[in-house]
Amino acid sequence: MTAGTGTLQRKVAIVGAAETDALGKLPHMSRLALNAQAARKALEDAGLSFRDVDGIFSSVADPNELSEYFGIVPRYVDGTSVGGCSYIIHVRHAVAAIAAGYCSVALIVHGESGRSWIDMDRPGNPASPTGQFEAPFGASGAPTLFSIPVLRHFHQYGTTKQQMSHVPAATREWALLNPKAIMHKAGPITPEDVMASRMVCYPFNLLDCCLVADGGGALVLVGADRARDCRRKPVYVLGTGEAAAHRQVGMMRDFTMSDSSTLSGRLAFAEAGLGPADIRHLMFYDAFSFTPMMFLEDLGYCGRGESGPFVAETRKDATGRTIYKTGPGGALPMNTNGGGLSYCHTGRYGMFALLEAVYQLRGEAGARQIPGLDVSLVHGPGRHFAAAGTLILANR
Template sequence: MPDSRALRRKVAIVGAAETDTVGYLPNHSTLQLHAESAFNALADAGLTLDDVDGIATAGVSPAQLTEYLGIMPRYLDGTSVGGCSFLIHVSHAVAAIAAGYADVVLVTHGESGRSRVGVGGFGGGASTPGGQFEAPFGVFGPPSMFSVPIVHYMKRYGLTEEQLAAVSVSTRQWASMNPRALMRDPITIADVLNSRLIAWPLHLLNCCLVTDGGGALVLVSEERAKDFPKPPVWILGRGESVQHTNISQMWDYSEWTAAAKITGPEAFRMADLDHSAIDHLMLYDAFSHTPIYGLEALGFVGAGEAGPWFEEMRGAPGGALPVNTNGGGLSYTHTGMYGMFAIQEAVRQLRGEAAAQINDVETSLVHGPGGWFSATSTLILGNQ
């Protein structure tokens, strides 16, 4: 059995500091307090922000903090449960560092509790960066934020609206084989292009559903895994990152940098597999372009090649590498945080119990964003 004693004396705190002053600080925004604490603690340790590859915070999101600091870590912890959150961050960081998920974890706290400067919840508040630098221009939900990079990508790589539509068509073909899918009637490229405009270049059928639902997972140690009715689905590899919370602050609109540089390579390295060993893909499809960015960033195709790949129906039924076999967020279901459903379908495929079951599947890669390419995570699962 795993025993937390194995982590005894495995991790230490090597830098610690507060803000320059504490008390009444009306000239500091909430994020400024986080940053000042971070600079001071790193200086105390003789390190800089560029040494940090793990981040933990509460009150603000890890996405807000990384964007403000200008970093893209490979471990994040946004556990936000009140005053003891930072104790929990330390607890998680011990395991994360012992597991090799990060080498240097930065835990920050900053709170304008008295002056209330720059205070806001997730995406809220007129004084947050989003409230100041995006909300005044009429962004209105994911369709007008997640979609902002696409035109830049289209110019750079020649991606067409027809290729964007092909992602929806391919996914609907899988949905038509899944009785639980909300949208099962086959569609054509023309159907997508003729559907109502939401935020050009996105039409209605380029956008995920909005549904109700849920899912859950139970995980146990290797030793116990054989004692259950269903065969185990092993977690072979994982990766995580976060970089921004406002789409205007995404580093590069032509690629999904965090997936290309961090989550994909980490997951493949941990799993000790290469791309040819992956039998099945679940590429979180909030919109038609999300799997296009994902397929490229994970290295299954080269830059600019995913549009033609989907247009050739290579991820559709009968294609070389099945993608989103449940019908995806575009046609199966999308509650808002769809990632759980992507994992569920990977588990069903690996157990051999999917509605649109593919043959000889031993590995599945599940990949998706949080926010609008803000957070990123990759899992590689297997049944051998």
Template sequence: MIDRRLRGATAIVGVGQAGLGFATGYTEMEILVQAAHRAVSDAGLSMQDIDGICTASVAATMWAMPVIEHLGIRPMFIDSTMLGGSSFVAHLLPAIQALESGQCNAVLVCYGSTQRTSTLSRAEIGRVRKWLDPQPYETPYDPLNPLSSYALAAARHMHQYGTTREQLAEVAVAARRWAQLNPEALARDPLSLEDVLSARMVSDPLTVRDCCLVNDGAGAYVLVRADRARSLRRKPVYVLGNSTAVWNRQISSMEDLTVTAARQSGRIAFEMAGVRPADIDVVEVYDAFSINTILFLEDLGFCAKGEGGEFVSQGGIGPGGHLPVNTNGGGLSCVHPGMYGIFIMIEAVRQLRGVCGERQVSNATLALVNGNGGTLSSQSTAILGTEAAL
């Protein structure tokens, strides 16, 4: 059942980031705390006002406990649900329900990772992940995951719908063009279709330029009830819809490698928000790999299944295209510290505030965010809007 009473009942009033790129000399907890304080300050609040928290980590099953300890808070609401990179979009609905029930008054959602500068090697991190989250039908074959799984989905989409390598490359090039307008983006050098196509192949059909960055970063946002939001420092960004769906864990268990659970989460989020894909001004999706953007644009209803390649072609989702997608540069060119979902939330909020400088989408009123976790495993869709969208 969709509770339409929750539409616009809460708003994001503060965002913050820290340690983007290379947080040399800092731990993931330290940059998380920095981002959290920046988000709380951005909202015009103090840490003592925070009485709800949502957080998750790849490497720590009890992560919320040390985060609470480091922040010095005593929350009445705690959610440490771990769904991979979609977690920080999926945390929205439980937080909204906690706020509306009166359980708490201000919820902090936060994440931090120093996967790039960590003393652990990527191979060691990979072994830890396999031990914590074994995939019984896949782990015995030792795939280069998550890359192998996304390459499998890309190959199937190409076979089934005629999607081309050039169309996959269009996604990476569009992300880079947005990143060139974003001073916070890590990768801002020019990138052409030929650069993507001729780059080192890492898992056919994906080259290294079809793959997200591997770097450090932390992000946070603050959510309060709408009546309180209107009296705070920043322009409120209201949560109009949110839904999370999981259909599988292993990609080998997907019924169709070209259809993700975003079809379900998107449908419910749109219904809750009372809007359609045609109404959305800016889209932020989890682009860990170039195929992600194509799959999610199809599953969320921005184009028909199989038409995603054509939809992104000829700069369709880049600056000046027919739909602004991943306006910060995405995980492909801006930042990707293990779990990217917090950063698409932050970028959507900034776009709706109208504070994005050269990359600002004019008159943005509605934004869609879609988080992805695992290997096309968890999907969480959120629709955010300005006061004009209420």
């Protein structure tokens, strides 16, 4: 592959990856228990133990909560907490920390009791900018806040609900191929089903919205030299990006694009020495149907304002089945685990997008495996298009 600008290219690899045993409604597990199970499974996957971990990266749980829970004293901690992309950013930070020698075994761990809400904080400081300038107007909760930019995009570019409804339909097709997906057995949906589902917050109907679940996941990263001796096929970090812009969605500079995603994506492509045309497997965090559409534009997979017609492109296969552009058999496989829309969404989904890229690059994705895949792009927003993280991963 081409050389990029990054001196840290392929210096660090992901050698352990796992989800919790179950995803969904888990009222018997607390937030910290979910973190612990995910961490233990990822370390087992890597052939390492908690005693080997000397760097902890976490977001829903504080690194010091976890060092206490695990009974270890890591020499590097990172609690970057900027919403759902935090774990994507943690990978970037872990690459830098391992390259600098500040830690050698980085554990990035997510666990969230997003549905059962066991040991979770309620937001709501009334003196914060959000508490003063959003909450008093009945603007709280992801469906209400993530929907704010959408109608501006519709107005400016003529994007339609019918086009947007193709995203949940395409993503469901992937979930039908993933036994771990919460909607694995729920059957296919059409764009018309999406538009006919219950109205939540116009322009979002219920099927435009991600699932709400309990669960967790974790990754283990080591230096490339050490990775060659691990039991799993290493997944190398080729390029990374991150950025942060506003905090309140109402403060977006331009509601039709994310400044942080645009910058983060550009950094990752430059570091990897690759462009959009070189990467044909996308894990674009889908909190809502519209969310990945924004990233298709921000990261250059289509032009500004063109994501509506882009995602709505379909064809029929020989049996008459609809093939979506981003679904199985489509030209641009996206969110191949079934996404936040049909696989699992705990609140800070970024970890799950990462895990799917790792499974795909290891060739472990079963019925949904993309044949011959060698490079994957993971991108996610923090909060509501506020922060962003990007990773380009490769299996050689």
